[in-house]
Amino acid sequence: MSAETILHLSAVVLLLPFLGFAILIFFSKRLPRQGDWLETGILFVGLILSVLIFAVKLGSYHDETLQTSFTWVNFGIVPGFGPMTMTLGLMVDNLAAIMVVAVYIVSSFVHLFSIGYMHGDVRYGRYFANLGLFTFSMLGIVVTNNFFMMYVFWELVGLSSYLLIGHWFEKKSASDAGKKAFIVNRVGDIGMFTGILLLFATFHTFTFETIFSAIKAGNIPLGSEAWLTAAGLLIFCGAVGKSAQFPLHVWLPDAMEGPTPVSALIHAATMVAAGVYLVARTFPMMTADALNWIAIIGAITAFIPATIAIAQNDIKKVLAYSTISQLGYMMMGLGVGAFTAGFFHLTTHAMFKAGLFLGSGSVIHAMHHALHHAGDHQTDAQDIRNLGGLRSKMPITFWTFVAYTLAISGVPFTSGFLSKDEILAGTLAYGDLTGRWYIPVIAFLSAALTAFYMFRLVILTFLGEHKDHHRFEAIRESPWTMTVPLIVFAVLCFFAFYSFNPFGASSGWFYAAMPRPETVVPASVAAAGVESFETALHHSHATAMGLSLTVAALGVLIAFLTYYWKKISADALAERLRPIYLFLVNKWYFDELYHATFVRGTIGLAKVSRWFDDVIVDGIVNGSASWIRGVTLGTKRNWGEGNLAAIFYMVVMGAISLYVGWVVGVGLMPVETSLGAMIGYALLGLAVAALTFFLFYVGVGGFDNSIVDGLVNATAYLAGFFGLLTRRLQTGKVQTYLAFVILGVMIFFLWFR
C-alpha cells in the first residue's frame, strides 16, 4: 500500500462518521430503528479501515511522516502582514495512527453500547447523529497537519460535546451543564486562538512542520525566547480547557449530566484527550519553562480531583474526578519530558476509562429498570449508597469493572500499570534533573488516592449487601450490546497488547513507535535533552516501580479496611475531620469561588455595560434626536419653560445667532467706511442675528411652516383671488367681451394720446 493510499484512506476514515451524521440528522425518522444500525455499521467499517491504516503505517512506514497539503486560499501579499496563504492538509504519523485507532475503538463500541443503553429514548436518532458528528470532529483534530484545521475541529468537538451533554435538555441541570462546558472551554480556546495567531503572524503558515522547522532555524516569535514560551503556553491554554486541567476543570463533573455512553466517549476517552494530543503535537516547540508549567498544572490537576473523588457518592462523579486526575497525569507526563509515557497513558486510559463509564452505565441502566419495576421514582440510581451487592446479579459487569479498576490503580499485568509506572518514573527523573521534587511527591500521593477511591467505588457498588431486597431481585444483567463492549475494553486492559514485558513498557511496540520528538527550541531554553532524561529515567526506574506498587497496594488496602472489613469507620473519620470532609464534598469550593468571582464579575460587567448602553449610548442617540427635533420643530413646542435642556439650548442657539450676525455684519462692511454706514451695518448684523435666533426659536420646521409655506400659500391665494375677480368678467356673452374691447381701445386712446 502506497503512502498516498494511506492518506486517502485517512480522509475516508475521517469523513465516514460525518456521512453518517449527515444522513441521520435529516433522515433518521424515516430509517428503520432510526438509523442506529447505519451509524454503528459505519463506525465499525471505519474501525477496520483505521486498524488497516495503523498496521500499514507502523509496518511499512514506521519512521516516516506521511502528509499532503493543498492551498485553500491565497490572499496574496496582505498589506501590513506579508504573504498570507492558508494551507490545509492531512498528516498521518505514528501519533495520529495510534490516536485514530484509539478513537475508533472507543467510539464504535460506545455506539454499540448505546443501542442498548439509549433504547426508547426521545431523540434516539439525533443522539446517534451527534455521536457521529463528535467522532468526525475528534478525528479531524487527529489527522490534521495544521493549526487552522486543528482549531476548527477543536471547536466542532466543543459543539458536539455541548449537544451531547445537553441531550436531555428538558432537564435544567443538563442544559446548564452543556452551557457550562461550552463556556469554560471557550475560556481556554481564547488562549489557544491567540497562540495560533501569534504563530501565524510570525511564520505566515499554520502547518506544524513548517513552523517547527522555522523555529529550529532560529526564527522565533518577536525575536524573543519569552514569546516562544508564551506561544507554547497559549496553545496549552486550549488544552487546559478541553482536557479539564486545573483551573478550568469545573465543567467536566457537570458534564456527567449527559447520557453515560457520552461520558464514556467524550468525557473520558476522546474529547478530553484532545488537549493531551494537542500538547503532544506541539511538544517540539515547547520551551523548558512552558513544559515546567505544563508539569505543574498537570500535577495540581492530578491531585485536587483525586482528593475530591474520595468524598463523592455519585458513581459517575467519582469517575469524572478520576478522569480529571488521570488527565492531569498525562499532562504531567508530557510536562516532565516523559512524552511517550504521557501519550501511552492517554491510550491505555482511553480504554479502561471508557470501560469504567460503560460499566457504570450498565449498573445505572440495571438500577433504572429495577427502580422502574418497583415504581420508585425517588431513589437516585447513581448514588453508590443505594447500590451494593450487585456482583451476583451482574457478573459480567462486575468482573470487567474489576479489570478496569485494577488497570487504573496501577496493578501489575495491566495496561494501566505500564503507563502509570512510566509517568511516575518520568516525574522522578524530572525531580532528579531539576530539583523540583514536589512533582513526584504529588504524583505518588495521587496514585495512592486513585487506588483508594476506585476500590471504594467497586466495594460499595458490587460487594457487600444491597439495601433493598425487593429491588435487588429485579436487577438483571444488561443485554449483549452492552456487555460485549465491556468485555472488549476489559481485554484491552491486558498488558500484552502494548508490551510483552509486563514490567517494562519501553520494550513494547508503543515505545518504538513513539520516540520523544526532537525539540526545536533554541538550546538555551530547551528542556533536558533526551539522553540525559533517559539516563535519569534509567536510574529512577526501579525506585519508581517499587514506590508505585507500594502506594497502589496501600490505597487498595485502606479501601478494603474501610469499606469491606469495616475496620476503619469512614463516617466517624468524616465526623472527626468534618471541615476537611466538607471541603472535599464541596469540591474545594471551586464552583462557589468561580461563581463569586467570574460569574458575578461577568454579570456585573454586563450590568455596567447595560447601564452604559442605556444611559450613555442611548442618551447620545436620543439627545441628538431631540436636538434635531428642537431645530426642526422649534424650542417652544419641544420643551417646556424652566427645562434646563431648553435653557441650555437657547443659550447655545443665542451664541450661534450672534456669531452669524457678526459674520454677516462684518463681512459685508467695507474696510473704509463712515460712522453712519458702520451703524447701518451693525444694525444689519443685529437684524440677521435676530432673524437667525428667531429661526432657531421657531425652528427650521417653523420657518418652513410659517414663512416658506406662507409665501407659497399667499401666492396661491392671490392667484385664486384674482381668478375669482376675473371670472366674473367671463360672462360668456359676446356683447360683454365687446364692451371690454371697446373699453380697452378707449384706454389705449387715452394712454397714447
Next chain:
Amino acid sequence: MHNFVQWLQTPGLNHFLIISGILFSLGIFAILTRRNAIMVLMGIELVLNAANINFLAFSRFTTGTLDGQVFAIFVIILAAAEAAIALAIVLNIYQNFNTINVDEISQLRD
C-alpha cells in the same frame, strides 16, 4: 346760444365728425344692448358707416383728393361681405339653438 346757431350755420370738419361720432355711438349702443343678433349686425353696419363718414370728411377737408371715397367704397364692399357671412352664421345659430338671442348662446363659457 347765438354762437351755437352761428356754428351750425357754417358747417366744417367738426360737424361731420360729430355726426360720425353720434352714429358710431348709436351703433355701439345697438351692439351692446340688443339681444337680437340681427339688431347687433345692424349696429355693426352703423359703426361701419360712421367710419365711412369720417373717411369722406377727412378726405374733403384735408387733401381734397378721392382717397377717402375709395376707402369708403372698399368699406361698403367689405360690409356687404361681412353681412352675408354674418347672416349665414346667424341662420346656422338659429338652426342649432332655435334662437338668435345672443345672451342664450353662451356655450363657450366655462
